[in-house]
Amino acid sequence: MEFGLFIQGYTPKFRRENDSQAEHHAFLNEIAAVQAADRAGFKYVWLTEHHFLDEYSHLSANDVVAGYLAHATERIHIGSGIFNPLPQVNHPAKVAEKVAMLDHLSEGRFEFGTGRGAGSHEILGFLPGMEDLSGTREIWEDVIGEFAKMWLQDTYEGYEGKYWALPPRKILPKPYKKPHPPMWYAAGNTSSWEMCALKGLGVLGFSVQDFEGLKPVLAAYKDAITKAEPVGAYVNDNVMITTAAMCAETEEQAIRDYVAGRPMYLVSNVYRYHDTFPHPPEIPNWPERIPDLDAAGVKAMMDAGGALVGTPDQILEGCTKWADAGVDQLVFGIGPFSQESTLETIRLIGEHVIPKLDKDPVHSTSRYRDAAAS
Secondary structure, three states: OEEEEEEOOOOOHHHHOOOOOHHHHHHHHHHHHHHHHHHHOOOEEEEOOOOOOOOOOOOOOHHHHHHHHHHHOOOOEEEEOOEOOOOOOOOHHHHHHHHHHHHHHOOOOEEEEEOOOOOHHHHHHHOOOOOOOOHHHHHHHHHHOOHHHHHHOOOEOOEEOOOOEEOOEOOOOOOOOOOOOOEEEEOOOHHHHHHHHHOOOEEEEOOOOOHHHHHHHHHHHHHHHOOOOOOOOOOOOOEEEEEEEEEOOOHHHHHHHHHHOOHHHHHHHHHHHOOOOOOOOOOOOOOOOOOOOOHHHHHHHHHHOOOEEEOHHHHHHHHHHHHHOOOOEEEEEOOOOOHHHHHHHHHHHHHHOHHHHOOOOOOHHHHHHHHHHO
């Protein structure tokens, strides 16, 4: 199993009340954490693209951050988690150009993840009046099959679709490494995971919360990937799952650091904006919020497998369970926690966990890409 981070520019109001530059510090701290992860042996970092989502995610121009990280890191792969390719948000030709340019600047370390937006507040900012937000899937499907053609054809043949059109044009630059960067999709429900696999895309499982939630979607994906007709030049058979992690020398310190991060405020913001997700009845409606955790609450979450908190040995045990469940890549969100505890978590996982679970020096996506180019 491989490891990664994801960053999103989390900027809660309670931080801004005490720091007028909290937004700026969030960006710089995340960049420093990615650099630390690069040195520690993490293989991936995923950069969200969100718009209009106050507090939850201020990382709107993730292509800019990706370009910076291409120069500021050496080995870690830099993924768009996501680039939104809906023509009303980002013109597909410009997305293809950005991906190829980032592939050059990173020397083949860019990973191309796509998706359709976070919920009604974000989507309706670009598609005002849209009554059925599931319609973004049809728009996305009108786009996704054209990217490989734009990269691989000397002169792109052009496209006349339902939602966008482009006459024949040279799409420049072409990717640095052949045939093109690995392709991923941020999927939610079981049918989306299956559709993702049938198109040969790796799946970004941002919405999986636990092992029980993983089972049906993983089974659907792994069954369908064997029948893939890839929209790209190759199949990227990869399941990425996100969770929270806090590692310290003692369990007590890890729990204290986790409590101090107030992660339930972030979770409350997830449900504040992701109104296309199922909303469990126990989750209050914003502006009501999930209560902050105390030490007992963190221990209960640890027992339920909802977060990885503890010593390196405890984190290794938890990560092993995810690996045994069939996860290809485990990614940790870092936004709520102090920079000191975040960097310590990255260091300890890099020293004590990654060497035991990821012994392959080559990124799995590089193997798929290189095989397709040979």
